[in-house]
Amino acid sequence: MALPAFAQPASSQLTRSIPSTGEPLPPVGLGTAEVFDTADTATLQKASAVLRALIDNGGKLIDTASSYGDAERILGDVIGPAGLRSRFFIATKLESPDVEELKRSLNRLQTAKLDLLQLHNVRNPLQSLGAFRDWKTQGVCCYIGITSTSHGAFAAVESILGREKPDFVQIDYSIDDREAEKRILPLAAEVRAGVLTAVPFGRGRLFRAVRERPLPDWAQGFAGSWAQFFLKYLLGDPRVTAVIPGTADAAHMTDNLGAMRGPLPDPDQRRQMVQFIEAL
Numbered sequence: 001m002a003l004p005a006f007a008q009p010a011s012s013q014l015t016r017s018i019p020s021t022g023e024p025l026p027p028v029g030l031g032t033a034e035v036f037d038t039a040d041t042a043t044l045q046k047a048s049a050v051l052r053a054l055i056d057n058g059g060k061l062i063d064t065a066s067s068y069g070d071a072e073r074i075l076g077d078v079i080g081p082a083g084l085r086s087r088f089f090i091a092t093k094l095e096s097p098d099v100e101e102l103k104r105s106l107n108r109l110q111t112a113k114l115d116l117l118q119l120h121n122v123r124n125p126l127q128s129l130g131a132f133r134d135w136k137t138q139g140v141c142c143y144i145g146i147t148s149t150s151h152g153a154f155a156a157v158e159s160i161l162g163r164e165k166p167d168f169v170q171i172d173y174s175i176d177d178r179e180a181e182k183r184i185l186p187l188a189a190e191v192r193a194g195v196l197t198a199v200p201f202g203r204g205r206l207f208r209a210v211r212e213r214p215l216p217d218w219a220q221g222f223a224g225s226w227a228q229f230f231l232k233y234l235l236g237d238p239r240v241t242a243v244i245p246g247t248a249d250a251a252h253m254t255d256n257l258g259a260m261r262g263p264l265p266d267p268d269q270r271r272q273m274v275q276f277i278e279a280l
């Protein structure tokens with residue numbers, strides 16, 4: 001009898017470990033910027049289908065933020081009443097170390113404890129994670145992190161990453177935006193921070209670049225779709241802990257989670273992938 005996807009043995013699926021603890025984490029997650037902004041029935045139904053696709057296909061990680069419209073509320077309303085909290089690794093972000101903002105996120109997400117609490121869009125090299133560290137000690141979150149998707153803020157990211165040594169750094173990294181490969185990934189490895197790659201499809205730019213083209217023959221041994229091609233490029237770097245593509249579409253979620261299965265491209269294939277994309 002065929003097993004449902006979520007019951008497949010773990011060995012058939014790629015996992016990565018969180019560097020600071022060794023905790024395993026399925027390396028394809030869900031980003032929620034813009035997709036669940038409005039708390040209405042249609043959004044709740046879409047979110048419910050996407051989250052079901054996430055766990056039914058072996059995923060766990062959700063990335064959200066206090067500033068993503070109603071996304072935290074929608075996630076809480078799907079996860080809380082269904083009793084599914086333990087099936088997810090919930091990462092959210094605060095705009096500042098503000099306890100009222102933190103309480104609002106916990107309330108909206110209907111959880112007493114976050115898996116990962118990130119300081120959103122760091123831009124000042126002197127920003128402190130002191131309050132986040134206190135909250136971690138108090139058991140409000142398991143991990144702390146910082147995020148940025150602005151190359152102009154990479155100097156601040158480098159300073160904070162080197163000084164505060166958070167558990168995670170979330171950074172923009174896609175096959176056509178590889179600045180993080182040079183500046184952030186080596187430092188993350190040095191301080192043993194996990195890496196979450198924001199905007200792995202360049203906010204959809206990569207799909208527009210390949211348009212109706214078929215996948216090249218040489219990629220079909222490791223990718224079953226363009227989404228898997230783009231995500232497996234990132235997962236081919238062992239310093240990447242997880243990718244967090246955004247989607248409001250359950251079929252796209254399932255497609256993206258397919259990047260956790262089958263072989264990853266080797267370094268030569270990764271170079272070939274970059275050449276292909278740069279030649280478009």
Ligand SMILES: NC(=O)c1ccc[n+]([C@@H]2O[C@H](COP(=O)([O-])OP(=O)(O)OC[C@H]3O[C@@H](n4cnc5c(N)ncnc54)[C@H](OP(=O)(O)O)[C@@H]3O)[C@@H](O)[C@H]2O)c1
Nearest residue numbers: 031032033147198199200201202203204227245246247248
């Ligand atoms: N500073 C920060 O901390 C920061 C900044 C930006 C983003 N982020 C995080 O990174 C996450 C990802 O970024 P993003 O959502 O802006 O951009 P993205 O993941 O690069 O791209 C999202 C786009 O790709 C499409 N897509 C997803 N899966 C697809 C598939 N299998 N096939 C075809 N199209 C697909 C989505 O459309 P559909 O909805 O139709 O699938 C959407 O238009 C965010 O959601 C957020 O969690 C963090």
